[in-house]
Amino acid sequence: MAAPKRTLYISPPDGGWGWMIVAGCFLVTICTRAVTRCISIFFVEFQTYFAQDYAQTAWIHSIVDCVTMLCAPLGSVVSNHLSCQVGIMLGGLLASTGLILSSFATSLKHLYLTLGVLTGLGFALCYSPAIAMVGKYFNKRRALAYGIAMSGSGIGTFILAPVVQLLIEQFSWRGALLILGGFVLNLCVCGALMRPITLKEDHKKPPEQDSSSKTPKGDLLPLSLCSPLLEECTQPCLCCSLKQEYHFLLKADFVVFATSILFMAYGCSPLFVYLVPYALSVGVSHQQAAFLMSILGVINIVGNVTFGWLTDRRCLKNSRYICYLFAVGLDGLCYLFLPMLQSFPLLMPFSCTFGYFDGAYVTLIPVVTAEVVGTTSLSSALGVVYFLHAVPYLVSPPIAGWLVDTTGSYTAAFLLCGFSMIFSSILLSFARLIKKMKTSHLQSLDKEPGPKLQLWPNGTVAYSVAGEVDQKDGDLMTTGGPSYNT
Incomplete structure (x- = not known):
């Protein structure tokens, strides 16, 4: 064909x-x-x-x-x-x-x-x-x-x-x-x-290929003979590019954010596994228990769309990080109240609240990641962030199941998930607070009078020109002005 x-x-x-x-x-x-x-x-x-x-x-x-x-x-x-x-x-x-x-x-x-x-x-x-x-x-x-x-x-x-x-x-x-x-x-x-x-853009050739295509035909043989050496020389360049692409892994902000993602992912996964069995254990019918999952899915969509639209407004655009912390923390609080909800009319508001804020923070994960690493490394950072979900997704449902088998109730499993999500929110809050304190401290140092050290791009230290100008003005005032040679 x-x-x-x-x-x-x-x-x-x-x-x-x-x-x-x-x-x-x-x-x-x-x-x-x-x-x-x-x-x-x-x-x-x-x-x-x-x-x-x-x-x-x-x-x-x-x-x-x-x-x-x-x-x-x-x-x-x-x-x-x-x-x-x-x-x-x-x-x-x-x-x-x-x-x-x-x-x-x-x-x-x-x-x-x-x-x-x-x-x-x-x-x-x-x-x-x-x-x-x-x-x-x-x-x-x-x-x-x-x-x-x-x-x-x-x-x-x-x-x-x-x-x-x-x-x-x-x-x-x-x-x-x-x-x-x-x-x-x-x-x-x-x-x-x-x-x-x-x-x-898929047909654009890299600069190396364009320059090689313009070489004379007589130079093709030496180039082909040296190609193995050229490939060996390009391998360190590939390592350097990968190092440059994933440089954010060594940033303190991203390490804290990745750690919080692990705790958040641990807390969010077990509910989708144990909501139906928990509802059945408190006397809810099979159809009503399945309907709770349906409500959770629908409100999740509402949270995705409306919370994303709200955080795009001018009043909340600069507070998306705080909105993310708010959504994760509220989902953790919902977990803490879940063991007290033992009827279908009480579980319905829980499904709506948890589903809404679950969709809210899922929408804001790429936005917060961009704030932490910048838009240049966003694609690579999102790959790492979603990869970090794998291990918590693997271990959290069995750990919750072991707690249910050991204690005979769902209380310990739900409380552990709730505290895990709340800890994720608190960890990011403290990191944000420390960063703001450092920024305000640096700004206060910048406002202090006197000559300041500045670092030029070549690495040499230069003193502030403003301080030298002030000193010369003071000298002129004491000497009565400049003297001119006739």
Whole structure:
């Protein structure tokens, strides 16, 4: 077959087929992130069928989330070397196969491998390439396009949670997993929508290639003979570029921010695993418990859109960092009150509040990261920040499950998650306060009179010219003015 023609665009089209790319990414987020959240609905069935405790069952959700985060760079590599269409289609096949094989599981270890590793790997191959394609097609409307595409996670959770519960009641957990496997196969259709686009900037050659193309033909042979030596010389340059790209890892502000991300990620993950089992344990019906997850997903979307819009206003634009701390801290407070809420009418306001502020701080994570490292290193820093979510996502649900098995209640697990998120907010608050104190101290030193030391770009020290001018003016006043030679 002949290769399909690619239209050369000078800049992203900001529309046209790009809206189909947005629709495809929207469906990808439903089939990946929403399905991952709905896996917790199967936990009660898994515990009853396999006669296992909470800690053993919670590893399924942890492995799915961890593999999806850890293998996300693999999805980018596959899409770059093959194509985005191939990467998403391959991921859809792997994820669907994992869910279908999980319907024949005979033990939890079987589910760890199929529902955890295989499905998580498939989601990883789909998620990052789909998000990257939206950025290829949009520039001016990029924020709107990403807002629509990423809302699939909350909308998908709202729709799928009661549907999955109904499927379990009608066809058992095996039949529900089999149907979910067929539904996730729609990722192959989403991959087919990802039509590749070629921009003008993709055809720009680096300066080294342009200069080499102008060399005479007689010089080609010596260059080819010396090419191995040139490759060895360019390796240190590659290391220097990587060091320059990730220089922010040594900044104190980023280290504190990364540490707070670990505590925040530990606290936010277990709720999506244990909200339904906790609701069932306090006497809430299965349908109402699934509806709590749906409400959580819908309000999460509202938090994403409205809180992002509010922090873009002039009155809050310079306080986004504080708004992020406020959202994380309030989610931690919601955790502390959760053990006292033991009925459906009380759990409804909790789901609304937690879902809203969960969507709020998720929206502000890239904004706060940009404030910490700057916009130049934002892409690399976000990769590190989202990579840091993997380990807390892996260990927090099993630790919470172990606490539930040990204490016989959910109180200790929820309190630990709440204090973890509050500590994350307090840590960043103290770091912000110390930074402001240092800044005010430096500003007070700058306002002190007298000659000041200044450092020129070449590294030499120069005294303030203002001090010397004042001294000369004083000398002129005492001598009665300058004397002129005639």
